[in-house]
Amino acid sequence: MTQPTDPEAVGGRLPGLEMHRFAATGLTAEQDPVMARMLTALERNFYEEVPSGPALDQVLQLHGRDERTYLGVYDAGVDPAETDPVGTYASFVKPLQTGVGRQLDAFLISEVTVRTTHRRRGILRAMMTTELDRAVAGGWPVAALSASEATIYRRFGFGVATVRRAVQVDTRGEASLMAASTGTLRMVEPKELAGLGPALYARALAQTPGSVGRVAAYTVTETDSWRSKNDGRGTGLLAAVHEDDGGTARGYVTYRFSGWKQEVPTITVTGLVATTAASFRALWDHLVHLDLIQRVEWGFAPQDGLLENLLTDPRRVKTSDIADQLWLRILDVPAAFAGRPYHRDGELVLGVTDPLGHAAGTWRLSVRDGTADVVPLPEGGAAAAETAEPDTTPPDLTLDVAELSSVYLGGVSAELLRQAGRLTEHRPGAAAELTALLAADRPVFCMTGF
Template identity: 45%
Template sequence: MHTTTHTTGNLRHELFGAGLLPVDGDGEPCADQRTANWFRAVRTGFHEQPYTAPEVARLAASYQVDGRVLLGVYDDDAPAPSLDAAIPVATFAEFRKTLNTGAGNLVESHLITVVTVRPSHRRRGILRRMMTDSLERARAAGLPIAALTASEGTIYGRFGFGPATVLDSVRVDVKGGLPVQAPAEGQVVSVDPASLKELAPALFERFHATHRGSIGRQDAYTLRATGRVGPDAVKDDPTLRAAVHLDAAGEPQGFLTYAFAGWDTSPVTMKIRDLVAATGTARRELWRYLGAHDLVERIDYGAAAPDDPLPWSLDDPRRVTVTEREDLLWLRIIDVPAALRAREYAADGRLRLRVLDPLGYAEGTYELAVEGGVASVDVVDEAGTPADLELDIALLGSLYLGGTGVRTLVEAGRIQAASAEALARAERVLDLAGAPYAINGF
């Protein structure tokens, strides 16, 4: 992409794509200096050691596959002995992937990631400018929804983002095996992780198409599945193992990547890196396979659904312990009518919603009518009939995928319902069965 530059005071904001220098002969790929400086600022912002030049090059190539747009904010007037002015004082990135909004609807969405601001430049409005400019770009492109994953829970609500999905970290006791009650179906085979280059993305696309809340995957997940990126470094991971579930016809239905945590763990532990199943059977059989490893006493997994069926698969559900629950996907509705039309609904009905938006993008009163599971949305005169529900745009993001119920937010004092009847009607129309399930960070 072409570089776009604008200034705010003495700060320069520059949008650009990750860049790689031309490679001659047997030379190694190398990122351009601007890209290398941007990654250095990112690593500093997340309190990590700088990437090596080969790591930056591998990441830059992956970012190009995703079509990521990078933003660096530069202080050209920083006093000596500040860091080189070519190293950004703030970073930001955006790209597009689809969001499964239910009933098989995949909606192109605006993803925001890698947000950092140097401590010396806090409280100068940098984050607000980066975020509002990004949301403006999304709106101009006609994208109805923005999404991010939040490292802190108090930052993004003011920009209209609300937590929409959660994940459980679980520990599974596999001492003596993992007694799955259902008979085995198909078979699970060990594979070289490198063989997953085409299969892993294809199986994820099948998962993505059938799971409300799923967000499209970036190229880094293929690199991880194939062992080209490890958990702690952007280099080949020789510890990675992989397996694939084949159905009775020999067709792949799911894959698993995992690694041994070491003999010094107590109990002896295997860690799941990724588990993608296109069917419930494949998921169950991959767990059965994990439980068949000799000498291993525990399996750790950090991306279980809140309503994961695994405990019900076992002779003793107490073998599964939830150790942590945390939000993953945060949503920001930019275009309320377009987003509501794209959503899944469990029942027909009508609702009038009064939406408050501190940034002004989605402020208004909307008449939602669902008939035959299909929604129509009209913008209505605010002086007309009072709204059934009044809510902040961030809470609409939390309700959107059905991960939170209407009554929960009303009883929390976060949403105002006009009457008990309006609340009951809103529950019928907006609440959805089952938890949304997103397994990707970004």
Template identity: 45%
Template sequence: MTTTNTNPTTEATALRHEIFSAGFLPAAGDAEPQVDQRTADWFRAVRTGFHEQPYTAPEVARLAGTYQVDGRVLVGVYDDEAPAPSLDADIPVATFAEFRKTLNTGAGNLLESHLITVVTVRPSHRRRGILRRMMTDSLDRARDAGLPIAALTASEATIYGRFGFGPATTLDSVRVDVKGGLPLVAPPEGQVVAVDPASLQQLAPALFERFHASHRGSIGRQEAYTLRATGRLAEDAAKDDPTLRAAVHLDDEGTPQGFLTYSFAGWNTSPVTMKVRDLVAATAAARRELWRYLGAHDLVERVEYGAAAPDDALPWMIDDPRRVTVTETEDLLWLRILDVSAALRARQYGADGSLRLRVTDALGYADGTWEVSVAGGTARVDAAADAGPADLELDVALLGSLYLGGTSVRALAEAGRLRASSDEALARACTLLDLPGAPYAINGF
């Protein structure tokens, strides 16, 4: 997740930028682990940037441990010349983090990608070029490492387009009327059993990997999701969550095919509500049965879920689809293409064919004209050998939005966001680039 209102107009030349990993102090016997001061100060700046109370020392240590597992690289920006009585100069005025996970680009292709998160800038230091430098430095590191795509989730939608990011996936928040049960049309398959969340330590990551491999748009999960699934990381604090409940779907052979974590919203809710924390299903049957289980809780009248796919089958599972109400649709994954050739070679395509693309990129990473030729589902992508006209002209941010098939070529053309050389070229681009179904990512980061 990222947040900042920075609109840089000048260079942040007087500020100190440090790149480091979350660090711990040497352990002393059986004492609880403690992070070093630089790491503690960085987390304090993050919490301030997101308008949250500071973490306690044990909470910081728990989160920092997950950062180490994920291999996160942290960036802190420091103002050593801030006038008194400013905050301690060792507390960053801006934060940034990056790490790597795979992106499912379709047809089971998992592409290592550059993930950006926890971006904050102190209000007193806006418009000093801080965000631009942090972002371009990070994108440079990704390009130099040979990573063709960068990704982030944005708290504010108007900031990151200028850096070449385009929204690529969306999620629906739904509320489901389960008063009197949730009658599913399909007959039951297998069974759902209640489990201790702690038992999901190995199972939750394994089931997610199966989901990840089979869903275009899915992004690899960080260690924090395992802690959340097992009740060691609460929704609003980095500590144990005693309210968490869990269940696992077993198929007819007793093999786990999905899991669910959820919590009771309390008797003061009206209607009485259960909230889904996580729902990961490796099969369609597992997803159906986990919803059947949610609807079988006595006294509960509503279930709320914030990570439904835009084309979720849930309304069709139920005898009365009006029981499902979409309350909000939000973008989740934003993509930034850094290497057009490598990214498009890794992508899924709707059909064979060819297309000449002109991509504009103010930052220069992806700027150029590209010949795309797809045969047997495999793409060849070469820089154009001449300056001839392109079939399709678009900005790199729009290429990010088209990349997973979450937005159609024709919709962007009708919006005036891209230009096709002819109706025939537009039709050819739609046939080649549009994909069936919506991409589905369920992770924030």
């Protein structure tokens, strides 16, 4: 049987404060008061309603399924089982899709908060540097997070690798598609997705560079079974599954009606997973032809233009917001670049700065036949023969690890970063070469939050 949390003291870097690390157990709040206190603190710090009773136990069980590790910061001398932490930090490992058919394990970071009363005491920096050091020691080549504020994490080496957008689709009149949809759509009870959702998401993940494995909470979100909402009996979420002509499920969508009091009858898409282009078309054919509905809203859409090209009238699609989604942080340069696919050969020397030192150095990136080899070089330039003087030719490019992390998956252009003044090009054309070398074969998008 899983044992209640036993906090492990972490080396002190914070005067008057203590850090403790522990693993989520999946036990109930009564069985594991330390984890219950942790969850209470982070929800309050995010101004969210704190679950209680069976709802709290459900969240604790889901976090246990994710095998999360928590770092809590406490006032010195208190008992973590009886006191809320003043700083919270969660980490866990999920696959990051680096290209079609290629994955590597990523160190995911979530639930990072600092209580307002304890700001400017170095808590965030202590938690972040401590756990990134642990990630490096554990051999994870990249770390990833999604940020509530856009100006916090670049100082720790994170760069924006993917974005998402919110769209509104006008479905009044005849909102037709350019190509006919195939297969069949059937309405299902959300709970039926418990057997379909994870497998379909895994197939879609394998095709979507920039996506990560989903957290366990999605098994509750898409089945409309949160204990904190109507005691898990459902809240009116609607779901439809697309099957191909052979009867095999290829995708699904969940959505919610906004109510008749809204001036424009609207449904909001809460989840959409398609494993084929035909499935994506069929799901949207269903959405734009819902009876009595005049607008479809989707707050977690890719910015790839596919939706506009789907419709005969692309002006029906309006983007209301664009936001950063996946922030990446390269920790091991050779392992990270060896862990993604390539579609052309090339060679560049990159000078990388890193305030924490993990990725700092001069690196030769060589790609042959779809495989990258990255080797460290002497400071100042390319490797030289043993009998020759060290080659002090500068790198082709110099960039911070945050910029390197942004361009890594191919969703952000190194050439655009050069134009923005965010990297230094020592050889004309080198930024454009890096952009081409890292180009992805599918649009880069993170399909999930975490």
